[in-house]
Amino acid sequence: MSPRPPLVTFLSDFGLADEFVGVVHAVIARLAPGAAVVDLAHQVPRHDVRAGALTLWRASEWLVPGVVLAVVDPGVGTGRRAVALEVPSAGAIFVGPDNGLLLPAALHLGLPTSAVELPDNPRAKGATFAGRDVFAPAAARAAAGVPIGELGRAIDPSTLQGDPIPEPILESGEIKTEILWIDHFGNAQLNITAGHARQLLGAEVTRARTVRGTVPVRVVGSYGEIEADHTALVIDSYGLLALSRNRSSASSAHDLRPGQPVWLCPQSDHPR
């Protein structure tokens, strides 16, 4: 009789046009009637496991303690494993396909000490909607207090799939970073903090070189500090640097895309 109901957060690439998300909610509402179910994002690009993994990674600390249900699952119905894993130090249980979607967020929170492979649902009418037939029931049961060990067959957590978040690299006096995410406002998040950049360069960043060209930048704390028609590196809400503009889209202005490299450069004797 806790005053705080269990929290289930739910991410997918289902989109919002069809009934997929709603049916998953209905399944959870039956099996874990006391749980609060929060939609994290359902417009992850179709089949884009990496974009989903990065979204979970960014949001993870606000989702725990709780159950995280995540379904970006192009391999549904094939050999990829359906899993649940637990990070007890964070009170976190992740449920989803074992295709790299879950592990970056889980490792960000702590060490997964146990994992199970979820069985198929013998009552499913087809094998294509594991979100409804396999993952939602497992997440709901976990939210209702069923121990993870009762959800499936134990597997070795060290066999779970997942690529790490890329590290920034110092190359010829510049830092090679990667665009992790373009958000709704066109901000391009890089995989580096302001402090880390300053430490690697031994100086402030003054230019950003994208695949399209070089932009003079300075590091600021808010969008409102950026002059009109200029681009800057904002310290974003995750503490990372993001290429941003004030009331317009840095992504559109510089044709930026997730996965592209961006080089951060210190003051130079040969300004552009």
Place this chain on the structure above:
Amino acid sequence: MSPRPPLVTFLSDFGLADEFVGVVHAVIARLAPGAAVVDLAHQVPRHDVRAGALTLWRASEWLVPGVVLAVVDPGVGTGRRAVALEVPSAGAIFVGPDNGLLLPAALHLGLPTSAVELPDNPRAKGATFAGRDVFAPAAARAAAGVPIGELGRAIDPSTLQGDPIPEPILESGEIKTEILWIDHFGNAQLNITAGHARQLLGAEVTRARTVRGTVPVRVVGSYGEIEADHTALVIDSYGLLALSRNRSSASSAHDLRPGQPVWLCPQSDHPR
């Protein structure tokens, strides 16, 4: 004091840009504070009663027992009736306009034994938002346990509007099916199961003829079994056959639309 709160599922063509969906939720939260309200879909194409009816039909068994609130209502404020109907065998109450939206799902669950016409809301400022002013209060009161007979004036359930789901037809040794739905991933659901197709043909399906041309197909259980750049008939999560591709859109590849015919053909002596 049931441990399982009543479930209200909500479908509309309101879209998510405006406040329509949120205001309906607020109305329900006031009148049925213990209910779990789940959004099923709000991006049903504007005024497309049939698309909404098929969505409810597909999802119906996951929505009950519970109250289903559905509003795709181009005739709002005119002579069409506002109704609630009950399928007691499924613990289901449907609330919405009597324009064909509700009946396919209701009949899929069982026999509607009672129905009422909902009165206008005398406090409404206009006649154009029955979702907020008429349907949501009725759905909330039903969820709060008010018997359907107290929601309005009894009408004969046999007078409710609704076209049946079309049946596949055997024509000259081929099965004429209809595309019921194109989902977010571009899968084109047909109105036939694998078993029914095999029974009608007395053979496996090997070709699908669309309005654009003929495609060789085989029946598979998951998207991952489909070869690159091929199209197959997947047994989808409702048990129906769907024209699908692996990690791409069958709808885009073959220019498929809901309502189009697709002929399923057995092995022939004159392959294409």
Place this chain on the structure above:
Amino acid sequence: MSPRPPLVTFLSDFGLADEFVGVVHAVIARLAPGAAVVDLAHQVPRHDVRAGALTLWRASEWLVPGVVLAVVDPGVGTGRRAVALEVPSAGAIFVGPDNGLLLPAALHLGLPTSAVELPDNPRAKGATFAGRDVFAPAAARAAAGVPIGELGRAIDPSTLQGDPIPEPILESGEIKTEILWIDHFGNAQLNITAGHARQLLGAEVTRARTVRGTVPVRVVGSYGEIEADHTALVIDSYGLLALSRNRSSASSAHDLRPGQPVWLCPQSDHPR
């Protein structure tokens, strides 16, 4: 142990592609586990404070008693104040930036008698997501019963920012109105009721003049009363007149945009 849980409604320009909305929900779920949190709209155009303010204004009476969390905040991290304000006569608490977003709705409900400036969140990793770090915690605490005076430093409610809803103006025998909103169905809401228009003109409206041309119109109560390919003034669900068509978009037909003027004209001796 109230049978009616507190209601928190939430509006933003965050969109639904990213995790922003979900993370705010997760924060509220932790701090106010008994609250019902309803999404009002998250697709307010980016940085469009006025569109957000009008959405809140329209919906306000369905949102109270309760807490209204609203975040359209292009000045986040700069000098604009983060505030909470209370309209006790309506049981309403508004939480958001003091940039004109909150006041039209608040004043529509009653007189704000107290307001506070919310402090920064010292644990935030950046200054760019006040929705998560400042506003959501304040809204959740208000929903959990914390008095507004404990949420921040008292400020004078008369210093809060906000432009009033524009009034229609009688000019040379015509009424100059303004398009407040284009909804999902293409209806263009004007800032005048049918009764007010009749009173100002001393006659029925028979023509609407937009920036593109003049359209013959009559006032009707429902979309279904409008003849095919005609445009009419419908009394919408807020009691205001809206340029509308039956099963198609008046906005598309006449190239209408929010903020444009529309002149309403009485019967004339010189019909177009």
